[in-house]
Amino acid sequence: MIPASFEYIRVDSTEQVIAGLAEYGDEAKILAGGMSLIPLMKLRLATPTVLLDAGRLDDLSYISDKGDYLALGALTRHRDLETSDLLAKECAVLRGVAAEVGDNQVRHRGTIGGSVAHGDPASDLPAVLVALEAEFVVEGPSGSRTLASANFFKGFLETELSETEMLTEIRVPKTGATNWSYHKFNRRAQDWAIVGALAFRAQDSSRVALVNMGSVPIRATAVEQALASGASHAEAADQAAVGTEAPEDSNASSAYREHLSRVLVKRALDEALV
């Protein structure tokens, strides 16, 4: 399909992005990797009249060690996460999940900031970030603010970001090279998860998250609590669907998704928490 016509502006700095958003308001969209925005535009489900192409803001593409946490620039490509030595040592789970996103081409273009800002509950990275208790640094006309990932995702393609704000940095704790397991259940290798189940250890607690089990990425707190109170993996995994609102589509009924979440969480727990 062919997108509606739009004005294309390549920006060279975060300031220009903020200024552009202020000027054009909801007419404008930031273009990062374009892997989610362009398909929507081609289907004319999104019709921004101005695109602010942030793709060359190299100063927002980094993975750096800030002592007690890691800072990731919003424009960091999935491929850079997937191949990062620093992440291998300090946050192996994020590196591992990044490698499961789409296919190679998508991972070379798509950015972590785009994945977060897009707010798709079927995306892989938001779930791991929520389970990591990541923080998001956001720049806007009135300066910057830092948001907790736990409150960031509001609904399907809906986040705390306002139309005039840009996500600039993602901060994650150092969880080390610990065991993790991500079971991404999809039709084809390149597809989004029908259901994804993630388990790992961080800061002495077991973290469990679910992909595509509701309108936002989900932290499986019932499972985590069961584990904390000494439940077996099987018993804990039985809690996987508690509090979820699994969608229904041609790949899965809600009941099937709930069932998959229990099976996959069990498998993830068995692999990650040994």
Add this chain to the structure above:
Amino acid sequence: MTTTTNPPDFSGGPSPRGSILGNAVRRFEDPKILRGEAVYFDDLSPTGLAHLVFVRSTIAHARVTNIDTREAETMPGVVAVYTHENIGLKPNVSFAMLPDGFARPPLANGTVRFVGDMVAAVVAETRAQAVDAAEMVIVDYDPLPVVVDPEAALADGAPILFPDLATNVAIEFNFAEADPELMAEAEVVVSGRFVNQRVAPVPMEPNGIVVEFDKEKNLSLTVPTQAPFGVRDPVAKEFGLDPEKVRVRAPAVGGGFGAKSGCYVEYLVAISAARQLARPIKWTETRSENMLSMYHGRGQIQYVDMGLKRDGTITAVKVHVICEAGAYPSVGAFLPFLTRTMAQGVYEIPKVEFTSVSAATNTTPTAAYRGAGRPEATAFLERIIDMAADELEIDPVEIRRRNFIAPEKFPLTTVTGANYDVGDFNKALTEACRISGYEELRADQRSRRERGDTVELGIGVSTYVEITAGGQFQEFGAVKIQSDGTVEARVGTSSHGQGHATAFAMIVAELLGVAMEDVRVVQSDTALVPRGSGTSGSRSLQIGGSAIYNASVEVLEKAKVLAAHLLEANPDDIVLHDNARVGVSGVPASALSWADLAAAAHDPTRRPAEWTDDEGLMSELDFNQGDATYPFGAHVAVVEVDTETGRVNLLRHIAVDDCGRVLNPLLVSGQQHGGVGQGAAQALYEGVSYDSDGNPLTGNLMDYAIPSAAEFPSFEVSNTETPTPLNPLGAKGIGESGTIGSTPAIQNAVVDALSAMGISHIDMPLLSLRVWQTIQDTRAK
């Protein structure tokens, strides 16, 4: 990986050198394609080009009460907007055997009948302008009741697509009175209802056309088609033109799978617009448009009964097929005829009763798709015989062996009238079992079950025989020596990815001793080739290749006469020497090069006096095979089924396909790999679906899951070689075998994995949801 090591013995091959035939010669075509240098229709931008975009119905069935084009006409760059009123085209009958009442107005005349039906066409200076203007065409729809399911379309009170016909029945096949004694000899009767689901062809390159006019203002069309003459003749007829004055070219074509045969009504609209505007026009489909407008394939509901003796001997088969023809019934409506032809398959079946009805529904029309009616026959036979094996507790391989038509019975005419040329079905099956390690696989399956593994192993077998070059037995071929000694070979088939230029050059090189690089294969252009049926039904090598073969033989004979004349020798003493010169046996030094011979043939003072014409060293002929050939084979699929999630993992797929003598194993295995992949796709991933309002649910490649290499193991493909006596190459077709053999093998493997639970059938595609649901339902019983 040819498993029988018959040396390629091409009778008539005169060469004392090692034969090139039978060798894995790499495709000439590939470097250009891989470097992006191949020219596709969409690469053409003649001066003055305007772009056409269709306004397609978003409603599956409706009266069109108003089309407001005023706003669109004022949009930037718009040249014209067409509707039924001003396009000037008659309703189009796309398949002669069907009632005229199903004719399709190229642009809707008051009624739309599927999502994707065309309402208007916008022509603008740029494609983007045309797309924007098309959005501004306002169409008022008054919805009518919708029917999507073909069985519902046949029920009393169903919405009728063409009220004048008062029925949705497009065509019925019913060749005999029902036999009340059909199952009289049967000791058991197994029955099933199988859905052979509708699939989309999804060629990598979508459809389209470039319409131009030559200096004499004659039409010149560039179309991604499998059959240029199949476009030329209907176009000439529609516009009342002399066919000779219409040129149709197929440049590089990015796949077709049957769906790029025939003359799409979109072409007629683009041509009519170009003629009215007197300027070149291009229409290029988008992928989303392709999913709506390109004819779909398969789409059968099959009710099958098989009667057997307790020892597994088949006594009779009864089949009733309901076929989805779509909104404007076309070739697809006819395909159950081919399903019927192959309803006996590889087995001795004394009695076959087959009936079918093809129904119009508010969906995309259906047509030929890789196998076209024959895969559907193999699918039901291989499914029902597995159900019988399960019922009678006979191993699936063994029950097939007990029923195979024996090799010494060939040639034979089946009870459904197919003239099987030659076959050895057990040879292929035995080979497939050997390669797969069938007994070890069964042992693995048993031991998994004994230890209660939640991941079951499934082993699926299918054996098939199919029709290639059916219906179109004749093809044009010409071979001519050029003045520089190179060869031009013209042929009426039309390659669209298969590698014919390589295959045909091999034949010429073999017979005339020239280098393959010195053979130029000309095809796919009605101005350069006088006639031809194009490429479909796996016909090209056996028919087109045989035409080239015979033309090469004739050219060599002529060359021998000429050489004898020039060298004052006896023609019987003339041979083609190793150095590609023609001369007296044993005296290569005095022999003549092809360039010498070509020059002499054009020189009245040098050629024999009786050669009065100046056509040179050339032969132009039509090869007629007189009948179809019947390739066969056996496939074994090995799957794992995760019973906790329903996920199916194809672990191995073994294909032993017998397409007669193999000319180029690389081309053959390419067709096998692609065909198996496409067949596996139908078994496991693909299926076009609609909601009850007729809205497509699989309108793009996110929802319509074509698999990629990441989903599959490397297939284990090989051949047995049983040459056909019907053509000089001994070759049968291979283009469709992969899709025919693989789909049922994989489906059988999945059912086999779950058979211990009491599951005897699951319809395709075997998505995890469906497999899991079936397991749940079975456990709940």
